[in-house]
Amino acid sequence: MQRIVVVGGGAAGSALVGELLRPGRPTEADIVWLVGRRAPGRGIAYSTSADHHLLNVRAAGMGLFVDDIGAFLKYTAARGLPVKGADFVPRSWFGDFVESSLARLVSEAGRPGRLSVQSREAVAVRGDAGSGYTVTAEDGESWRADAVVLAVGALPPAPLAGVTAEALRSGAYVTDPWQWPTLAQAPERVVVVGTGLTAVDVLLSASALWPHAQLTALSRHGQLPRTHASHPGEPYPHQQELIDAFEAEPRIGAWLRTLRTTLADEELDWRAVVDGLRGATPGLWRRLDGAERARFVRHLRWLWEPMRHRMPPQTATAIARLRTQGRLKIVAARVLAVSGEGPLDVRIRPRGGEIQRALTADLVIQATGLTTLAERTSHPLIGQMIAEDVVRPDRLGLGLCADAQGRLRGADGSAAPTLRAIGTLLRGALWECSGLPEIRTMARVIADDLARELAAPGRRRLGAIATGAPAGSGDACVH
Ligand SMILES: Cc1cc2nc3c(=O)[nH]c(=O)nc-3n(C[C@H](O)[C@H](O)[C@H](O)COP(=O)(O)OP(=O)(O)OC[C@H]3O[C@@H](n4cnc5c(N)ncnc54)[C@H](O)[C@@H]3O)c2cc1C
Missing domain, CATH: 3.50.50.60 (FAD/NAD(P)-binding domain)
Structure with missing residues (x-):
């Protein structure tokens, strides 16, 4: 029997496991899910019990799966919670929803034993796409895997330089x-x-x-x-023209000038323009070459982040x-x-x-935000994988080198079809990757791809597929 190992028990791991278990997929692979020390489902964001820790996305947008985005709203309605689609509700409620969704998924997991949930941390992944992988947990137990997906969230924060x-x-x-x-x-x-x-x-x-x-x-x-507006505004009517203009000239200076001109219109709700760029962000990011990405991180990130993450x-x-x-x-x-x-x-x-x-x-x-600096990270698994050239870090400190489908690149730059990441580790590949909308989209992409890969073992024997296009054509790790 083929086996997929998923490492990480937060919302991203949950979305992926849910997609893999979906009835009708062409693979019936066993799934081993290493969830770490936290209960599966909540991860960092939804483990809080404080009522003042609110979702920063409206309730209507917080489903776990691409084909059921309104599921959270249905869940709250079924429990008699007074939630409207435009509301920002406590994150713990979403954590409850993920847990209850998981319980249902596990009960519907098909043949008994197909899903094995392990409350352990993975500390090593070795191998390659051709011969398969071995995933080892902290207590020494290991699993052979045909495919591995890293859903480990952000990396552990390191103290700022200058702290004695x-x-x-x-x-x-x-x-x-x-x-x-x-x-x-x-x-x-x-x-x-x-x-x-x-x-x-x-x-x-x-x-x-x-x-x-x-x-x-x-x-x-x-x-x-x-701050978010109390009610969602109308979409910006010229959003596609704006995206086209960005695509035509993939340079940060040009984007900033275009954005300034657009936002100079005082009638316009700037939030609509920013929100309208969200879906296009990974594509736009991948059009930038390494120098432009570095320019964004150095000069513009501080301006973009407070507008985007409200x-x-x-x-x-x-x-x-x-x-x-x-x-x-x-x-x-x-x-x-x-x-x-x-x-x-x-x-x-x-x-x-x-x-x-x-x-x-x-x-x-x-409290400096999600840590993505993988080089010299104290995360044991990511540290081991970098040290042994299974993966390599993004040079701008934005997670791991990967392509747009989350295929992780090894030392030779080729992207491994059966070694994937989802979530914050993909910052360097996509920029926009940590929120639920991006996570559930990527969960679907990875589950579909892996089902295809595992159904075609001949293709897997070819080893890592080389997709090492140059930076700026959208598929390279910035070096
Ligand atoms: C405070 C906060 C609030 C947020 N609010 C929102 C919001 O309102 N809406 C939204 O869309 N997004 C929000 N986000 C973004 C958030 O990143 C995603 O919604 C989502 O929760 C990310 O889940 P994850 O599984 O990728 O990461 P995490 O939640 O970090 O989960 C990763 C899990 O993997 C485990 N793990 C790590 N290493 C290993 C290992 N080696 N072996 C086994 N397990 C391991 C960790 O212990 C953890 O439980 C928020 C993020 C934060 C931090």
Whole structure:
């Protein structure tokens, strides 16, 4: 019997396993699903139980499968929850939905034993598309696999450069924004590094947990995410012309000029333009050559991300309240160093100035967003696969080298048809890859492709297929 091993038990792993189990697929391969230490389904985003941690996508868009996007809304209606399609609801509700969808999928999994869910972490994947793979778990157990899909989410965050070993040892510097230490005493001065959606979550939790703490959030540009409108707007009527203009001149400078001209129309809802670019983003990204992608990351990312990844209106109101109460300061500054044994000394350089300033913090929480830097990652599996040339890291620090269908590239640059990734690891290949809409689309693509690959063993014996087109033609890892 053929076997597919899926590594990672978050929403991406769930969407993929669901697609693989779908009745009528031409493969009946066994599925081994290594979900790690968390319960399968929720992953990082939907494990929270805090009601103030809201989805940043409207409820109507949060289905797990491409052919049932409204499933979450049906689920909430069936449970009598007062949810409208345009609402932003607690993420834990979506976690409940994924768990209940999984329970149904597993019960309908076809012949007994077809799906094996393993609460272990994979620490090694070896082999190649021609001879197959071996996946090894932390306890030494291993599985032969005809295909492997990595759905491991973002990589573990590493401390910022400039944080001393002493500060890390003190326990007053938190590197992982989703794992806070238990503190003997409530902190009075909390510094959050980052001002994106993760930082906003952290600020709301910190303000609820420590009502007397003074909060400071720092980032180079000091930009909070923009806010979703309370109701979805009309699509921008000239969206396709805009995309055509971008495609005609794949250069960041030209895109910025075109976008500025478009958004200068004050009648226009800028959100509609940004949202209308979402589906086209992977295609546009792949038209950029390496230098242009690097230019985007260096000069434009800070401007694009707060417009693209917006916060729900309720969240924006809560943050604004903290600011007017004087409990939260947002500072545009670069963190130069964090030292001390607690309280910590945070040395910063405010934007546009040369003079350094020092802040004192009882607690510093690093909340700089999804980590994609795979080179020297502490993630054991990804570290092993890079060290042994099974995969290679994206040179811009955006996950792993892959093609548009998530086929991972090995040391020779060829894309392996039966070694895939889904989710944040594909940032360098697609840019837009971490949200549910992209994840469920990729889950369908990978499940369809693998079914075809496994149904054609002769083709698999050909080994990795070489699709190493040059950067800018859309299929190369940027090197
Ligand atoms: C705070 C937050 C809020 C978000 N809100 C939204 C939203 O509202 N709407 C939206 O569309 N998207 C949202 N996202 C984007 C989010 O990335 C996706 O929706 C989705 O949850 C990603 O799932 P994932 O499975 O790729 O990653 P994860 O949720 O990170 O899950 C990966 C899982 O794999 C496990 N794992 C890692 N390594 C191994 C290993 N070696 N072996 C076994 N298991 C392993 C991890 O423990 C983890 O459980 C949010 C993201 C975050 C972080």
